[in-house]
Amino acid sequence: MTDLVTGTLADGVATITLNRPEGHNAMSWGLVDAFSTVAQRLAGDPGTRVFLLRAEGKNFCVGGDIRAFADEADPSDFLRRLAGRLHEGLKFLFDHPAPLVVAAQGASAGAGLSLVAGGDVVLAGRSSNFSMAYTGIGLTADGGATWLLPRVIGLRRTQELAYLGRRLNAEEAADYGLVTRIVDDAALADEAQAVAAKIAAGPTAAYGGVKRLLAASYGADFAAHLDAEAEAIATAMASADAAEGLAAFLGRRPPVFAGR
Template identity: 45%
Template sequence: MSPSPLRTKIADGIARLTLATPANGNSIDPAMAGALKDAAAELAARDDVRVVVLAGEGRFFCVGGSIDYFASADDPRAALHALATDLHDGLLGLAALDAPVVAKVQGAAAGAGMSLVCAADLAIGGPGASFTVAYTGIGLSPDGGSSWLLPRLVGRRVAAELMLTNRRVKADEARALGLLNEVVPEEQLDARVDEIAEKLAAGPVAAHGAVKRLLDRSATATLADQLQAEADSIADLAGSPTGVEGAAAFLAKRPPVFP
């Protein structure tokens, strides 16, 4: 049996998903897309996952979809549709988790690889990280949710530029645009991502999930609807074990131990 293209390790509330085909730049083929979909479903079925770290093995984070796969298929349309569907199911599964998703980015994140970074809640990169939308360069339109995610990160005008021109964005500009939260020296990248993951894992996962849901709906909700959603959410959390522990710890002047 071939090893999975996606390595999964779960410990101490942190689920680490590593794209593990460095020989092909961690490109997304049916095996990789299916593994991501299955991993997201596995994490959803567990109650011990408090944060997800998404990384790529080797020089690159992910160079995008496997062009060889669909270009050589008897029916490229069907092949690419199936590939995109599995990838999208995996992304939706990760988005539905209460656990925040943190992307660790080194080297190139192109095409669907860039989409994976955009889909993460936080993204930390090394100085060699770079981003290219890439799709129109081979006559395709975006997938991986980038046409929804990218405008929300950088604005429609910049998103249109990046999608139409395929200009490569280096790490410092990516930080300025909002594609990355931080750029840290390469030798500090693992330690910084671990620090963030451990802090999130010790935090209130139910509240983190509420933040994700509120942010996702905010772009299309009216102010009145968003205020109502906030009122419902904060009230629900106040009556939950998470809110009860948070308030008790604050009043007792002790660190909280969130469920």
């Protein structure tokens, strides 16, 4: 049986691939469970320096597998368990110092949109589109959407997506700040790999410090956040990568970071 989600690690790039193309990578229990298992495994590998989340097939992820919901004896309990398992995997990615690169083609809807919103760098195929979709079938959002989207695109735009069911094309998603930039469909995979490789060669611990500071910025007052920045930069200064960065700068050569 084909793995619904695959995970590989090469040269610091931990690649997570949604691999249910015939089902448009809809989130069945099997896919969600495999996603969280792969995320945990790769997050626990000391060689991981960047995550690359991609998908096989025409669409990145169309959200939950609605047909599977309808087949359950207790759909409410099933969705509670499904969302909980998905969130376990997302926490491993969020808590890890390595940035998350997302390559999104075709449709990203529902939890698929949540995966996009959680990326640190998001590349979108030129023909891609993005929608919340949940309220169209009478559901609320999961996957961190109501926490991530107001931070990424703003409250008013999030409300529009949620209440009016608006679908964004790639240009609109870039204008909203949902995606980092648009890439020609045929170049998406190669460009995402190149971006991930560049990040994997960087100072992973410092990236993790920036990632934590950004996540905490909305919940801290300015003075407290300044203190957190001072502590973070002092911690970074004690790292091997900072020593290499300074030596490279003074020696007028490119740095070779080890990720620690």
